[in-house]
Amino acid sequence: MLEVGELDAWYGQAQALWGVSLTVGDGEVVCVVGPNGAGKTTLVHAIGGLHRQLRGHIRLGGADLAGIAPHRVSEHGVSVVPEGRRVFAHLSVHENLCLGAYRKGARAAHRETLAGVHELFPRLAERARQPAGSLSGGEQQMLAIGRALMAQPRLLLLDEPSLGLAPLVVDEVFDAIGVINRRGVSILLVEQDVERALDLADRAYLLSEGRVVTAGTSAELRASDTIRRSVLGY
């Protein structure tokens, strides 16, 4: 369903991604792991429409997303949960969620979608009127995921959802991601926490220094020590 082919990305003069190719099938959970600075966030931003200095292609159900205007990307069914949550701090929880349904295709049904999100994350319903900035880290993460779901995506991109969260909270978050996947949304998960990512995902890619070093099923990658060497250097 998602096909990234030979993707290069730049920040000004510095190249961040080199010929990255990956796929995400319908209903799959795919994770991308790798050391800091490998380009994982760049990859997510590129697919999600937050980064535009690109070369190569990003195909989603036939349409090429690379280089189209950022505000048009969501219309193709991609939704991002950015690293660090990046919720709109001064808007209420409710307003954040409604904003998620801003795109034309999602607006009509936004009340139903909202109900679904509340079912998944009851705490968001409780805190509907609170400003998003006053939520705890875990709640903000759920809000960010909920916001992304409001856009009724076919593909959900998550950038380091475990970042800065206590282990119990991370459990909750990852459980929720599992539920979302079972409802039919494909997932591309970028994570620093390799263990959890491999537990959840069907397949995995190891990204290092802007290139794909290895790819395979979670089982395969768990068995090899390529990842540890990549991150820790030994």
Place this chain on the structure above:
Amino acid sequence: MTVAAARWRALAAGRSGLVALVGVFAALSALSLYRQTLGFPVYYLTLLTTMLFWTAQATSWNLLSGYAGYFSFGQAAYVGVGAYSTAVLYGRHQVNFFISMLAAGVLAGLLALAVGAVAFRLRSLRGEIFALLTLAVPFILAALARINPTVDGGQGIIVAVPPFPDQLGRTEDFLYLTMLAVAGIAVVAAFAVQRARIGWALTAVRDAEDVSEVLGVATFRYKMQAIVLGAVLGGIAGSMFAVQIGFVTVDSVFTLTIPLFVIVMSVLGGRTHWFGPVLGAVLIVLLQDRLSASGLDRWRLLVLGAVLVVLVAVAPDGLYDRFRRRPRTAVATLALTVLVLRLIDRWGGPTDWLLIGLLAATATAVLPNPGAAGPAATRWGAARGGAAEPVDAEPAGAAAPVTAAGTVATGIVTAAPGAVAVPIGAAAPVVAEPGAAAPVGAAEPAAAGPAAAAPGATERGAAASAPEPATGDRPGPAGAPSGAGAVLVECRQVSRSFGGVRALSGLSLQLRAGELVALVGPNGSGKSTLVGLLSGALRPTSGTILVGGRDITRLPPHRVAHCGVARTYQIPRPFASMTVRDNVAMAVLFGRHRHSLAQARRAAEEQLAVVGLDRLADAHPAALNLHQRQLLEIARAVATEPTVLLLDEALAGLNPTEVDSAVRVVRRIYQAGVTIVIIEHVLRVVTQLATRVVVLDRGTRLADGDPGTVLADPAVVAAYLGKRAHA
């Protein structure tokens, strides 16, 4: 270019510039003193007087607003104060005119002192809010003048022309010569400021104020000097203004027209050079004069507004820069146009021809040059790859630069002790080649602000390279024994929060002399925040930080720099308008010891040689690639002669070869006696370089010790690779 040549050039420019100014001054005086002999029409004298007045105003405005970039809308305040000082003292109370002029300068200066003291202290007051605040000042003064009968009381004051010696000639001569003197002083002042330490400081403030503070520039002091000097000159010129208009009223001196004129003139001419406002003043006055003469008086302001709009849209940097790039074209166009019009002699007079000639020259400067190649824009976003003028286009692996020892080292890896070879060739503009063996880690996107990273913001760094260690000489952690040296830096229970989020939590840490500490940790662990705190760019929310036993918690950044702490930035932040050499020279100029400019430049060149950038000393930062800019950052930081150097992801975005060379640079600096703290993601580098590793995780210290032990610590492994749920 060698130091001697550069030095001579600077000296010559300075001296010849000064000579030229004196010459022009003499020539202009002669126009009045020998007016009758020369047959010079009085009308032109008046025109020149107006030009001189506006030159003085625009030049004085430019001192703060152009050089330092602090846009002021309040020039009318100084003019008004000056005009009223003279009007009240001389016009009403018959105090000697020149004494009133002095008073005008002093009062305007005091006003600027007050404005600056308030405005420059408020951290939130950069940019637009400063502009708006200065806008308010003339309004306030106008109101005060209007209600206060000792000043004006709404009546206006008549100012007669002061008595002057008969030899000078007519009133116009007197006005002209006085104005010439005032303008001359202003221009010389701008000339001097541009060349002196303060000029450098102001340029640094304009390019990157917080970086300059961290380098040791006492920004508040220099900004105050600029604003006061500008005000004094503006006030004195305002004094002359009173005489010129003869009848001073609140509306005539506190009008918005004055800042409008001044801004347009400086923006038109160019704000970074003393000649810019002169050029702008001449052009605009000429334009306005011709409009009046053609009966189009009503359109004066409209034309001015239009000029401003077009300028900002098309050539916001002004004309002087453009003229300087192609001086012959400009002069030729001017001469040719004037000549042609003179020959035709069908229309207008000399001033008309001059104006048309200048406009024609302007057009050639402003219109894009068909010959110059613009950056190729790909379909997706900004141009990638090399900057406009790649300085070094040598292929990878080409010869390295001359080392400090004077011998040329070839190849990339050199075993020569003390010689640092940096493959400048390999550092040529990044060109993407599929399959090229030079993967580059992600660099920070342009949206990031100063290095104070909010938690959760990605800390990008050089990625771990391929699993097998690189070849070449790497004799393990840097040679010097990590002995228990004196404690240089100490953090006591330091916490820092951003909004509601805790970046650092009760951190206590000691850095000792002779250490090379690697500060590592997962994303969001607080590493960059710690660097910000140690360099004085951030204040801790709680806790104390001591450098050399001295509490720096409350000190402004430039004082922290003088305590011996230097830092580099994750995203290199050079001073864009200075050359590479001058970027480093800045650090020396404003460092702990006083140096002359020549000495600073010499020292800069030595530093550049250490990092291998001496070949690029005359280039501008825009022409450097990422690796070179990072080396420039390091050179600049080291040039402050620090005892502690903080390297914030100095290896970010480099390929393995570049990483190796950067590591060598770092080691060399360390061996020269600088204690180093390096934030790094590339753990292989950490094991090579560091004597000690400190691991941060979520704002607290997770582990601290020698590299081998720390990296094998299961807690550290878990922090990096993941925590098992309920393990």
Place this chain on the structure above:
Amino acid sequence: MSTLQAALSGALIGGLYTLMAAGLSVTWGVLRVINLTHFAMILLGAYLSFQLTTSWGIDPVLTVAITAPLLFVLGAALQWVFDRLAIAELNSLLLTFGLLVIATQAVSEIWTANFQQLPAGANPYATRSLSLGRLVFPVSTLLAFGFALVVVGGAHLALRRTFAGRAMRAFAADRPVAAAFGVDHRRLGMLLAGLAAASAAVAGMLFALANSLTPATAYEWFGIVFAVVILGGVGQVVGTMLAGVLVGVLSGVVSAVLSPSAVPFVLFSAIVLALLVRPQGLFAGLGAGAAG
């Protein structure tokens, strides 16, 4: 007049100040440009209302039905041009300053620099007042306050309840993420600029009701408007209303107790104090806000 009268009248006039400032504040907060042409819009609104009343005898208040849509289009078009030119922030200040100068000169050309005033016959609002005991309130000030309440209230609701309003606030908070959710900054910018210009039209009309017009008036508004914007918090709609009333009350009271000329001084001191103590605006945190 009594201090109470001065304060209350001032509070009502504060409505006018609010309307003048709101558009500028929101565009500054969301689009990050200080658009000085806003003052030209107010000026144009005033003069157009004046012209429509004197030439075609339309009730002055109703002229906004024409001037507001007209200026909406003008504002949106200008924003489109700015967007194309992609001007840096400080330069936008210069650019719009130039445009303001051009606009005031153009107004001067068309309507001359002489003071113009709505003729008493066509303008019943200037002469009538409402009396409450010993307090007298000119109808024009009541109208100003009323309009301000409506506009600010409407804006507040729109920013909270409508998709476009939330989009603007999200955009002000985090541009790239907002874009990733489909917020088109170009169209948003044009909509916002258009609405700001329309509010300026209303402000202009209200100004024309009670004052005489001359092109230079545009510059005289700077002080008041920036005082309101900064005290209210850039981008804060409700804050702007509160600040408008505050500035109005301050001006009125200072005018009555000290002297009208002391007003700029007091306002200026207030701004400086506010920047020192609470730079995000005295009333930040209340209400929806745009920049937040």
